[in-house]
Amino acid sequence: MIDVFSYVPAIVLLPFFSFLIALGAGKYLPKGGAFGGVAATAGSFLLSLWVLATVAGGGAVNRTIYTWASAGGIGPTDVELSFGILIDPLSALMLVIVTLVALLVHVFSLGYMNDEGETGLPRYYAGLGLFTASMLGFVVADNLLMAFMFFELVGLCSYLLIGFHFREPGPPSAAKKAFLVTRFGDYFFLIGVVAVIGTFGTAQFAGPESFPALADAALNGSGSVAWTPGGVELQTWLTVVGLLILGGVVGKSAQFPLHTWLPDAMEGPTPVSALIHAATMVAAGVYLVARMYGFYALTPTTLAVIAFIGGFTALFAATMGLVKDELKQVLAYSTISQYGYMMLALGAGGYVAAVFHLTTHAFFKALLFLGAGAVIIAMHHNEDMWDMGGLKSEMPVTYVTFLAGSLALAGIFPFAGFWSKDEILYEALVHAPGEPLLFGGYLMGLLAVPVTAFYTFRMVFLTFHGEPRSDTARDPEPVRWNVKGPLAVLGSLAVVTGLINMVPVQKVLGLEGIDLLHRWLDNEWGGIAGLSSHHYADIGPYSSQYIVGGEVATVLVGAAVSLGLALTGLLVAWQLYNVPSPTEHTAKLGGIKDVLYNNYYLDELQVWLAYRTEDVAGGADTFDQGIIDGVVNGVSSVSLIGGDRIRQVQNGVVSQYAALLTLGLVALIVLLGVTGGWFL
Amino acid sequence: MILEALIAVAFASALVVLLSPNEWAGRLAFALSLIPFAGSLYLWSGFDGSGNALTGGDIAYQTQIEWLEVGGRSVSWFVGLDGISLPLVVLTTFLVPLAILSAWTPIDSRQSQFYGLMLFMQANLLGVFTALDFFLWFVFWEAVLVPMYFLIGIWGGPRRKYAAIKFFVYTNAASLLMFIGFMSLTFALGDSVSSFALPEITGAIADGGLGSFAGLAPETLAMAAFLAMFLGFAVKVPIVPFHTWLPDAHVEAPTPVSVLLAGVLLKMGTYALLRYNFTMLPEQASALAIPIAAIAVISVIYGAMLALAQKDLKRIVAYSSVSSMGYVILGLVVFTEYGVGGATFQMVAHGLISGLMFMAVGVVYNATHTRMVGDMAGMADRMPVTVGILVAGAFGYMGLPLMAGFAGEFFIFVGSFAAPALPYAPLFTALAMFGIVIVAGYLLSAMQSTLFGPFELATDYEVGPAPFHDVAPLAVLLAAIIVLGVAPDIFFEMIRDAAVPVVEGVSVDG
């Protein structure tokens, strides 16, 4: 039997080779090296499917494959830093999602970049390849350090791709912002990594010697950790460590307050946005929390914070999405908001729900971005929705698939997003009693539902319905198979992905076994001990309470409320914008409109902070040049001036030299006389 | 005898190049500088040392020949390599040929003298990293300053004289302080040592051989000597607040000289700190752990803030060197294997990365004749390969994983976070780590305004891609940085081996 897991590194390396090929030889290859990328991601996708099948057949692996730095002392203990692969149901699923989305994005890029005559294609495909490889390396990582390293590489790739159009002023600035803001989060993440290694002497995710297992054992008294900072209790310290690592998650997954980079990142080419939002960079943060959920489940405070941040971000970002004029901007805020839901789920103990939403969101958000890309091609790169309108008759494939994605995003039954979002809200609801932060998160998540539906359909109606509002909208550029193909694939996935986890149906109708994802993540087919949803529930702080009667009633009421709210939002959008020539209704919002339009002035705040930092730096420079270097130069000046004064004695008049000599002699004699006692 | 051969070849090639005609001095110097590089690779392949050279480990390629006697103690030609010095020797011999290549374009007068001085400096640098006798070491240490002084003073920018004199006087005065500190130690050792061999002196101090000298009790004397040597080396490193000569020297020095200044000369300071202060006097070092860690953190943050305020690309890289060297000090003072090993690794990593940055900035400067941030924009449009490598190097500087800088910094952080020898270690480490955010801030800002956006240049030169011999060393350096980042163990394993005895010099309870 072939050991499929020995091919796992190939999943990562194939896109990496496509990066090397595109970088080195892209300009000599047809399509700027695109086919290499397509072939590589297709290969990775097939291998991932094989891995998925193997995991379904009971296989799983946690294996160190490369020693990065040999064992050495760090004070309390010795550590060895290594790379390895961890393949369990979660990472196998994620591999498939990432490789599939990457493959489709590569294909779509043929239409979006090549057919549009962009320059610098080798650089583009090299970036895509490296991006995919980094994300895949992150997904298979078996320890926190390796995860951090690929996490950072993902950040680099986002920088390179967001700033792809470097000859314009906007993209380099957006790229810088994306890297800097996420770097700020990664600073805390890095402290967290170092703290984990210092505390446990290992950064492994899985196994009996992994840090979640050690933390668990130490907390229930059956083990101990290598080190905690003096005077800090273990529980408190673990919470601190958890929050530190969360810093990186908040940065990459664009949660409040580090979400500001993501809307700016729309400066990148649209397929890149699809990749960033659906399957790579932004997903990385949430995936990280899921990956080390065994650790987070041990610290209730961290979970509550995660839930609250998530719920808040979900609502906060959704409100900003209400007033945006540009297609991709709306999608950007929807991404922030949807990842807020995933964080809410994770904080609420809904590990499976979060992974479920991660999966469905990957498909429908990739779909929406690629659909937006198709629209942008059609509109000759004009993204303003007020110049669109009436596109549905001109581009039916795009319209239908985009609509499917929108329905999923808005959480309308029976599209994928409905099931996952419903499960998140359900998990939050049943775990919320007695947890004020979690309950707050739940309420905000619930409030965000109608807002989401509203802005989603405002976007749909403005783009595709009504009368065309510009010449390009009347005569859009047609798109080819390489655009429609990916849309079709993702469109069908957006419709059916919900089927993998029919928990409400199971509970209401009593059908056993259709909660496939639950069983999948519970290692029912195979997996690694200590990495199952049951284990997480066991060590987690939550117990379910049904505030509205029994379980079934809660399920039904919860689903009905969220669906009702979503439909309300949809209907309002229908009323306002599904008219032949819609108008802006934002004036009714009054002052709030400006606040929303300016993103609550958070960008201004961050820019202000950046400028103040520069002021401090300028002050430091003045201090350095004036005081510190001043002292150095002062010492030199004193010597120079002193020397200059003293040498004036050397005036060239021989008589004076003689006089000085005589004086010196007399002084010497007097001195000798006084000390020798001649004059006594 | 191969070490002697290496140093002798370096001196001889300096002489040969000095006497050669200007027209082909550059090519000759490059060819000759490859000999020491090949030699150091040979040394590496046959390296059989273990442990630390100063604490009784097995010294590879050791030669010890009595030379003369001073004050009842013998001075010997004593050279050898251990896991700490070998990587630095390889770094030196690797950087010099590349620096010489990068000089072909900018150096257009008195070439034979320029390349001769470069090779002369290389010979002395090799001496500094291999000498195990104090007098021998001190001769090389001081002799490095002389070619540097002329290299800055003759081929430098408009304020070259100011910069060269500042560099020379400042570091020389510091050497005096260090010399006094070390000599008072040897006097206090009295009859317990019979030579100036560093292993013997280290052993004698560890065995409690220090007596009183000049009316000072042994403890007071050791502390005073530690402080004198620390201050002396601090100028060389440089540590805030003794750093102000560095930006001036870098800005005025021609590119290849900057490469060696940042790449190798700064490492002399940290290497000497490790050898003298932290290996010979570990107790004093750990007694002063908090103040030393504090100035390390200040160096990191303050240096980075200064870099943020600069408008001259070279000044930015110069100040960020101050910042990076702060990490090294932090790694040394925590006395863990990963800390000390990481600090040594960071010396090599920073040598490569700062060398790359200076070289890349130099290549841009060759084309634009300006280094000011506001004077150019969109250079990526005209010199894509150079800019690509510059961007990669900048990310290496920011500590991008799988590049050497990350490995060095991460080893230091991991080694220092839970270090028992340093009180409040997590706090110091976390503060120092903030440097990685600021470094990203200033490098990204500088790159955005100079490399990207629409092409613009204050002057109206025709700007095209750089010649091959300018770009090739950049690519080689980048490759080395990536190799070292992916497989740090090629150096880290031997470094760690040599760091273990240093760590054991400090006994920490609990």
Added chain:
Amino acid sequence: MTAVASSIPPEWYLLLAAAVFCVGLFGVLTRRDALYFLMSVELMMNAANINFVAFALYYGDLTGQVFALFVIALAAAEVAIGIGIILVLYRNFGVTDVTVPTEMRW
């Protein structure tokens, strides 16, 4: 002769030498002409010679007299060089005043 010389107390010789030396010193300090300088220096050297000879007599040791001979030879050489310098001085500056040429300063 010897008896007379040795009957004189050594302080007298020393006082004479000091007086001659001071005359020479006075000349060096007050005169500005290089020739006067030279002559004054001659006087100072002869003051030293008196001391040498006096002490040689006093101690009955010929070393002092030998030294006096050395000094005389030295003085002769010095005059030769001194006159040469004065000639060059005159050729270059047109004067023999030592306070005028102050090129060798700072």
